[in-house]
Amino acid sequence: MNIDIQLVHQLIASQFPKWADLFIKQIIPGGHDNRTFCLGDKMIVRLPSDAQYAMQVKKEQQWLPKIAPLLPLPIPAPIAMGTKDTCYPYEWSVYQWIEGEIVTYENITDLSKFALQLASFLNALQQINTINAPLPGAHNFFRGGDISIYDNETRNAITTLGNKIDSEHVIAVWDEAISTTWDQQPVWIHGDMVADNLLCKNGKLSAVIDFGCMGIGDPACDLAIAWTFLAEKSRRLFCESLSMDSATWARGKGWALWKALITLTENLNTNPIKAKKSQLVIDEILKS
Secondary structure (H helix, E strand, O other): OOOOHHHHHHHHHHHOHHHOOOOEEEOOOOOOOEEEEEEOOOEEEEEEOOHHHHOHHHHHHHHHHHHHHHOOOOOOOEEEEEOOEOOEOOOEEEEEOOOOEEOOOOOOOOHHHHHHHHHHHHHHHHOOOOOOOOOOOHHHOOOOOOHHHHHHHHHHHHHHHHHHOOHHHHHHHHHHHOOOOOOOOOEEEOOOOOHHHEEEEOOEEEEEOOOOOOEEEOHHHHHOHHHHOOOHHHHHHHHHHOOOOHHHHHHHHHHHHHHHHHHHHHHOOOOHHHHHHHHHHHHHHHHO
16 A cells, blocks of 8 residues: 555544644654654654554554553553545554654663563563453464464475574474463563564663554563563573563564564565574574
8 A cells, every 4th residue: 555645644634634734754664564654743643554454453542541551661642543534444543652762772771771671561561450351363463372373384484494594403492482382361462572662762761662463362472572682691681570481481482483584584585684683583592
C-alpha cells in the first residue's frame, strides 16, 4: 500500500477534523508493521501496513491504557482510533508523542544500568493481572506461545545457510530451545523486545514502544534481547535480575536464534548490513 502524507491528511480531515490543520511528517524509518507520522508536535499516527498487522490496533487501544499505570517506564498512550475508510481499509491509531531516541550502543551511557532498567520493566510487566488478556495467536505471530511452531522455518533456514553457519552447534541450541514448554501461569509479554522498540533520553532507557505483539503466555520471547543487543556483563546482570529457570532462558535463546537465522537467510545476498548483524547475533548465541 502507498501509505503517505496525503493519505494521512485525508484520514485526519475526514475523521478528526479538529486536527486537520496540524502539520504531518513521516517518521523514517517508521517500522515494518506500521507506517508512522508526526501529527503536530504532540501526537503520532500509526497505520498498519498490511491486514495481518491491523488486528493489533484494537488490542493496543484496549490494553495499553490498562497496563500503563503499572509500569515503571512510559509506553504508548492511545488518544483516538481511526476507522476503515474508502481510501484505507484498516483501523488505525493516534497516540501521544513520546520524546526520546531509538536505543543504540552510541546513545546508551551504561549498558549494565540499561540492562537492569529493562529487567525491572519486564518484571513489572509480568506481574500485571492477565484476566481476559489476549493469548498467543495470529495477532502477535504466536509470541508467548510454543516456539516449536517455528521449527520447520528454522530448520529450513539452517539447511539453506549450510556451511555459512556452524550448523551442528546451531541445531543443538535449537533442539534445546524446543525441548521444553512454559508450564506456569501465563504472564504479560511485550512480544517484540528489540532495541528499535526502546527509547532513551540522557543516556538511559526512557520508554518502551510498539506493543503490537503484546499478549500473555511464555515470557521467553522477551528474553531474546539478551543476545540481540546486550553483551556479556550486561547480559549476566539482565539474567540475574529476571527470575527465570534455565529452560526459559534456553527458549529465549531459541527465539533470538530463529529470528537471526531467517533474517540472515532473507538478506544474505541482498542486504549485507542486515546479514552481518544477524550473523553477529548467531555468533553471540553460540558462544554464550
